[in-house]
Amino acid sequence: METISGIWNNKYVQKLGILDHCNEILTIENEIKRKKNNNVNISDLEYSFDKELMDLKIMLDKYFEIEYNLKEERLKRFEEKSKEN
Numbered sequence: 001m002e003t004i005s006g007i008w009n010n011k012y013v014q015k016l017g018i019l020d021h022c023n024e025i026l027t028i029e030n031e032i033k034r035k036k037n038n039n040v041n042i043s044d045l046e047y048s049f050d051k052e053l054m055d056l057k058i059m060l061d062k063y064f065e066i067e068y069n070l071k072e073e074r075l076k077r078f079e080e081k082s083k084e085n
Contacts, residue, residue: 004062014063021056028052 007013028049035042064071 003065004058008059008062011063014059017059018056018063021052021059025049025052025056 008017028045032042032045032049035045
């Protein structure tokens with residue numbers, strides 16, 4: 001799997017990037033809701049939203065690059081929760 005490097009190897013920079021993209025995603029989503037209610041074309045915003053999500057995924061993949069059991073633990077938890085509903 002291809003990954004980002006350079007400054008992105010620093011955990012602090014990774015956390016800042018992740019939080020910045022989370023904030024940007026929320027900002028774009030709020031803008032989509034506002035414009036959608038006013039019957040405005042939102043295709044550009046939806047594309048921006050998708051780009052921010054992909055950037056976030058790339059950063060999260062880097063953040064969790066070191067293999068450990070957290071992903072498997074969390075997947076099991078999602079599975080358990082889905083059975084409860």
